[in-house]
Amino acid sequence: MKQKEIRKVLVVNSGSSSLKYQLFDMKSETRLAKGLVERIGCGGPKDHAAALAQVVADLGDAAKGIDAIGHRILHGGEVFTDSALMTKANMAKAKKLVKFGPLHMPANLGGIEACEKIFKGVPNVGVFDTAFHIATMPDCAGMYAIDPKYYKKMGIRKYGFHGTSHKFITQAAAKFLKKPVSRVNLVTCHLGNGSSLAAIKNGGVVDTSMGLTPLAGMVMGTRCGDIDAAAVLAIMEAEKRTPAEMDTILNKKSGLLALAGSSDCRDICAKAEKGDKAAELALEMLAYRVALYIGAYNTVIGGADAIVMTGGIGENSKEVRERIIRRLGALGIKLDPKANQVRGELKVISARGSKIPVVIIPTNEELMIARDTVKVLSK
16 A cells, blocks of 8 residues: 655644644745744643644644644653654653653643544644654763663763754755765754753764753753753752752753843843943853854864854854854854854855864754654654
């Protein structure tokens, strides 16, 4: 029997109180519709099933003939090293991973269950934010130097996040550089309110800056990034903080917000331009950390074919990009100030003669989810 063509794909990103969606025609990879349902369970739709019913109403005739649904799922642990059809067995496996993301995972999986009721008979594919990293990252990069019992019993290790974005960027960069994905070496920089870098060797991840959770690595909008664990213990002891309170401090009250009074990079750049010293320091800390990781990852992969900037800050902030690139002179990289003026478009922003090109490539995680959905169902 000839397999049905998977053409019309709905992409769902189901959060705790919101649901984002995009609808694609995968024959041309054209977006047909997009939308957002907010305030689920708090004044808006009562649950995710009601939110999906609203999506169907919003789509109207476009909701007819959907061939497949792709879902963004926060955490696949070591169980899911690639996207997967969410059968009953795979849903059961995913539910065991809720411990890794107790805020997001129930909503992610709830979105799948809601779609099963609303779109009866339509296959659901899970695309895991961790999968691209965990599939190829070696233990020397992924394991922590603590008693192995914590890994065996609790799964404590590095997983990495923004995997769907890093995967999209890797494929897009390989196409731009006219190289097979299996031969491309990159440092991919997803810079936004949440930020992560990945070291890509021969098309696969060998290291990434986020860890067990999205807290590690870069200075971010409200997250502290890398910090001495003893500093956390010292604060908890001095201020009698509970683990939950400390989690809130590190994830929601740190980063650029704590340093400069705003988590929005645009506000901080404006403050710095007016001479605000706190804003200036915040931007320098952000740029320093990114440059530090770029240098390390360039070494790990044996020399990058390109350094790629993406995400809200990476694609749009000429100020942050300039601060990062001026720190990369030892790699033979120079900025082209004129090229660096661009916002949100594919562009080489390093000067001619730079040993490694620096390229802006806009990310498209939703399209990557749709592509993976088609790939999984075509097997």
